[in-house]
Amino acid sequence: MTEIRALGDRVAQVRVRRSMTQTELAERAGVSTDLVTKLEQGQRDGIRISTLHSLARALDVPTATFFEVEQEETVSDNEAFIPLRKLLLPGPSSGQTDEPALSLQPLRQRLVALTQDYHYARYPQAVRTAPELIEDITAATGIHQEEDQKSIYRLLAHAYIMAASILIQLSGEDLACEAIRRSMEAAEQAGDPILRASGVVYYRWAFIRQGRFDDAEKVAVDMATEIEPSIMSATPEHLAVWGRLLTGASAAAARNNRPETAKDLLSYARSSAARVADGKMDYAKYWAAFGPSQVDAIEVENAMTQGDAPRALTLARRVRRTENMPLSNWTRHLLAVAEAQTATRDYASAIQTVQDVYTLTPEWLREQRLASRLIRDLLDATSVRRARKTGLADLATFVGIKP
Known part of the structure; x- marks a missing residue:
């Protein structure tokens, strides 16, 4: 709740500086006034990143403006x-x-x-x-x-x-x-300079989790620039690490309400992935996977981050799990699909997709905040009888959601 209050305080602070009422902000962002009021009062839990993007666009600020870097509890x-x-x-x-x-x-x-x-x-x-x-x-x-x-x-x-x-x-x-x-x-x-560069992929991930979207994009782009591969002589491993840095930077830009930058970065990553596909990345050497499927999956996540669920579902049709894609990457993609299905009110498909994730790796599902939020949304949209019949009620119990 402390994080929600801090987020709400920041939204209110920016709104006041822009001389907007809560109603005016809600109208410009395309959300309800009640949502803005509850968010600013710290009463709105589980706010979607796409909603924050809408608020940021209405206030003409990067989404990262709403996030505090410091954390009270680690x-x-x-x-x-x-x-x-x-x-x-x-x-x-x-x-x-x-x-x-x-x-x-x-x-x-x-x-x-x-x-x-x-x-x-x-x-x-x-x-x-x-x-x-x-x-x-x-x-x-x-x-x-x-x-x-x-x-x-x-x-x-x-x-x-x-x-x-x-x-x-x-x-x-x-x-x-x-x-x-x-x-x-x-x-x-x-x-091994390429292995060293791959560490920045995880810096980027940590920064995104802290809401430091500007830092996440910058650290990934800077390292990608440092190791930019030669067109003629680069190994698949070199191309793959470079591509992973660019997909990570794209994800950070998308979360920071910079869709054009995210698109450009992803296009560079896709060109790298196409070349890796001809010379498969040595998973055993770098313990990470990269290829067209990974780029496709990030594009789906970016579409959902930008609030375009129909496009996310269209893009998801071409995503296939390859033999060296880590299970956690695949299940994260499935949750993005379930989020898009929920947003388009295809609740039956969303429940099935979350069930598929549970079947693959139940303990991973239990740790995902997105999964808990999705299940709450599905419970709100589903009758008690249907929740029991589809197993949604059992999923809610499993991830710790109380009635």
């Missing part, structure tokens, strides 16, 4: 994250580990397990195992030499990226940024 205040906090802030050493356990293959296997825990939303398990794994990989950097040492540093970079991803999912963006910084340092030790 994941570092949560006892469940003490292991990661001690590691990143920093904490005491875990002690010596037997050298056989620090060889390349066992460490890589543990990193694969951590990655699987993340993608299947087993966050409590991931929080427990990530700190010890990172400490062991760090210890291994002092044991191995030459090429093996570079491979170990690559593992360390990926392990920090996984720690950052987990923290972002659980609203620990500040700690995540420290993990990303360390990931980029490890990539530099590995002599």
Whole structure:
């Protein structure tokens, strides 16, 4: 509720500076006066980003104007994250580990397990195992030499990226940024500038979660400019990381009410994706996927961010999950589709889409704020009998929505 009050206060502040009444703002934004009143009073929960865009356009300001950068509560205040906090802030050493356990293959296997825990939303398990794994990989950097040492540093970079991803999912963006910084340092030790650049993808994500849309776009565009690939000699991996930076920048621009910039950035990313499709990105090397499907999915999200649900649904028809698309990317796309279906009042399809996400990864669904908001909207639009018959009532209980 504190975040809602801060958002409402900011909207009211900008409105007053523009010498508008609540009714005038509502009329210009195409929303109800009641919505504006409740938002400014901190009584409106679950405000849509598309609604904020409409308010921003009516007030002639970037959407980022409404967001406060500082957060009163971070994941570092949560006892469940003490292991990661001690590691990143920093904490005491875990002690010596037997050298056989620090060889390349066992460490890589543990990193694969951590990655699987993340993608299947087993966050409590991931929080427990990530700190010890990172400490062991760090210890291994002092044991191995030459090429093996570079491979170990690559593992360390990926392990920090996984720690950052987990923290972002659980609203620990500040700690995540420290993990990303360390990931980029490890990539530099590995002599891999492309892996180092990929860390900025996660900075962008953390900044978006904090409402820092300008920073998110800038950091991604700056790094994309720094590593801009050669047309003739770029590897698929290089093209893919460059494309991921541009899709991330596009998503940030879309959320900041800059649709033309978002469109331009996405067009560059699409040209990169088309070239990657001919030389498939090595997922095992960079632990990330990129290709036409990822660009298509971001375009759907951007359309929904801009409040164009019919266009989002049209675009969604061409999105296909490829073999190396992470499950979390696919399920995030499905939630965007469900949001568009809800906005166009195709409630039966929206319920089925959310059910599909639940079937694929229930624990991930439970952690998504968008999922909770969608389910609330569907409950409001559906009779009690139909909610029970379709399983919507069970979904609401699962994600913690009380009657």
